[in-house]
Amino acid sequence: MSKHVPTELNLHRQSRVLEITFDDGAHFNLPCEYLRVFSPSAEVQGHGPGQEVLQVGKEDATIDQISPVGNYAVALHFDDGHNTGIYSWDTLYSLGANQEQNWQDYLARLEAAGHKRKEPN
Template sequence: MSAHPTEINMHQKSRTLEISFDTGETFNLPAEYLRVHSPSAEVQGHGPGQGVLQVGKEDVNIENITPVGSYGVQLHFDDNHNTGIYSWDTLYDLGRNYDTYWQDYLKRLDEAGHKRRDPSQII
């Protein structure tokens, strides 16, 4: 049985998507995290091992959220990325595994020689 959202709120100022599920869990997912883990082919590639590391997304925000059928949403980011469809299962997985996925992303950035800017210093 899949988890389904009961409430979705975008907090523009904090750049955070708050999503509550019928499991009783609520996740606060940063726009940057959602952008770098987009399910789009542009980010994930067209097959295993073809993903593209996303860099420089510290100040990205979500401009709009469009429902897609009864199974997910399309997030429209202010860097013009809007090709990934976030299913409820994807959003739930991103919420449940935030710490692991975020640390893995930071490690991949470091291994690729990229330094992430401090978001608190972004105007």
């Protein structure tokens, strides 16, 4: 059972942001790029610690579709064909609560791997 339950979930297509509000009042604006590079899928996370796959070139990622998964999660379908991540409510809450640190870590990993992030269109 999820500790955090959303009361509102809105996809803003033009700004490419998923806005989500939870029952405890927490409110997050999660960019599609951020959600794509932190997908909980095995394709991104690997099958165990240390097997994560650095996602590059996702600056212009958009969400084409959001599908409910039971009453505990959503599947996000991205325009690059990625749709295997199941985002539980707790995962989305954690991504929101830790967004700044996660993003800084991601940027540092990109730089260490010799990749430059371009500005989104």
